[in-house]
Amino acid sequence: MSVPTADTLRAALAGIRDPAGRDIVAAGRIEGIEIRGGLVQIALLTDRAEAAAMEPVRREVERVLAAQPGVTNATAVLTAHKTQAPPQAAPPAPGAKTALLLAEVTSIVAVASGKGGVGKSTVAVNLAVSLARAGLRVGLLDADIYGPSLPRMLGIAKKPEVRGEKMIPIEAWGIKCMSIGFLVEEETPMIWRGPMVMGALEQMMGQVAWGALDVLVVDMPPGTGDAQLTMAQRVKLAGAVIVSTPQDIALIDARRGVRMFEKVNVPVLGIVENMSFFCCPACGHRAEIFGHGGARAEAARLGAAFLGEIPLLLEIRTGSDAGTPVAAAAPDSPAGQAFAALAGAVRARLEGAAPSGGPKIVIA
Ligand SMILES: Nc1ncnc2c1ncn2[C@@H]1O[C@H](COP(=O)(O)OP(=O)(O)OP(=O)(O)O)[C@@H](O)[C@H]1O
Numbered sequence: 001m002s003v004p005t006a007d008t009l010r011a012a013l014a015g016i017r018d019p020a021g022r023d024i025v026a027a028g029r030i031e032g033i034e035i036r037g038g039l040v041q042i043a044l045l046t047d048r049a050e051a052a053a054m055e056p057v058r059r060e061v062e063r064v065l066a067a068q069p070g071v072t073n074a075t076a077v078l079t080a081h082k083t084q085a086p087p088q089a090a091p092p093a094p095g096a097k098t099a100l101l102l103a104e105v106t107s108i109v110a111v112a113s114g115k116g117g118v119g120k121s122t123v124a125v126n127l128a129v130s131l132a133r134a135g136l137r138v139g140l141l142d143a144d145i146y147g148p149s150l151p152r153m154l155g156i157a158k159k160p161e162v163r164g165e166k167m168i169p170i171e172a173w174g175i176k177c178m179s180i181g182f183l184v185e186e187e188t189p190m191i192w193r194g195p196m197v198m199g200a201l202e203q204m205m206g207q208v209a210w211g212a213l214d215v216l217v218v219d220m221p222p223g224t225g226d227a228q229l230t231m232a233q234r235v236k237l238a239g240a241v242i243v244s245t246p247q248d249i250a251l252i253d254a255r256r257g258v259r260m261f262e263k264v265n266v267p268v269l270g271i272v273e274n275m276s277f278f279c280c281p282a283c284g285h286r287a288e289i290f291g292h293g294g295a296r297a298e299a300a301r302l303g304a305a306f307l308g309e310i311p312l313l314l315e316i317r318t319g320s321d322a323g324t325p326v327a328a329a330a331p332d333s334p335a336g337q338a339f340a341a342l343a344g345a346v347r348a349r350l351e352g353a354a355p356s357g358g359p360k361i362v363i364a
């Protein structure tokens with residue numbers, strides 16, 4: 001059976017018209033073609049205003065692709081990220097590619113894990129808020145392009161303003177925030193290829209008026225993929241905070257996360273144990289639902305610092321769901337105090353650690 005190629009698929013799509021009557025291929029609507037065996041995913045560049053009019057085009061593209069020899073399944077998605085970038089934004093000049101972004105930020109901290117759902121976003125948000133409460137100028141960047149969670153966790157529904165060539169980050173809870181979720185609707189399916197992830201992430205770093213910051217906290221997507229690589233290559237990361245739950249399976253993934261950052265020469269600031277234990281609000285009994293202390297032991301094993309433990313608490317979850325981070329709404333609660341302690345530990349590591357991660361040179 002013949003294997004589809006991007007060229008044969010493009011040729012098959014030529015002739016399909018967009019709402020303005022233009023050939024979608026010639027009009028540059030085909031933003032990316034991903035082929036894995038017989039599975040084909042394609043993104044169609046679309047203006048937000050014409051998304052409804054593009055829907056029949058999208059379906060037609062799927063129909064045509066599915067009929068091609070060797071294609072077993074075809075998905076087309078509408079993507080609007082280019083049109084929502086600042087209109088005059090120029091691509092980086094050749095040679096500028098290697099220039100590091102975010103030069104005005106003193107410390108960029110990636111909050112990461114190997115495993116999904118362990119509480120990275122929760123930790124990133126409340127860490128950022130706690131650092132701001134301690135008097136630092138703080139930004140929060142949502143690097144999770146596939147599943148951004150900051151709009152919901154911060155209670156932000158508006159779009160960032162564009163001034164000149166830059167987007168203005170949205171201020172909430174004392175921090176400057178940016179997320180791809182501010183730009184696209186929550187229900188918009190987002191299938192992005194690696195280069196698109198890079199492009200969107202780079203835009204959120206390079207084309208956002210972050211200004212001078214002491215710390216930029218970056219909420220990373222799960223795993224060890226494109227976003228991690230982009231961050232490691234395009235900015236000078238002060239280090240990574242690895243989030244893990246105490247379960248063995250999460251710890252194995254945390255180890256993978258630590259190794260990944262080490263491989264790209266990003267220092268690991270330490271490991272934080274989230275959902276560390278549960279205190280029953282009714283009787284005060286402490287239950288160690290996922291076990292306890294595994295992250296501390298793992299940190300010791302990996303030679304990484306242990307940054308603290310965050311209990312499993314209803315108010316942490318409800319605060320996130322309501323868009324009011326617990327560190328801002330109830331800083332004196334046990335949850336608020338746990339995040340403040342984490343912020344203190346991270347800050348101490350930042351102030352003590354060389355930002356390049358290289359060995360410190362001490363002249364006696
Ligand atoms: N310490 C905690 N106590 C109670 N609930 C928590 C705690 N930490 C996280 N949660 C809840 O667990 C769920 C997953 O958390 P979160 O979205 O922060 O994880 P994540 O690692 O960012 O997930 P993903 O990998 O999908 O990005 C959320 O509903 C969150 O409110």
Ligand SMILES: [Mg+2]
Pocket residue numbers: 120121122144149219220221
């Ligand atoms: Mg998350």
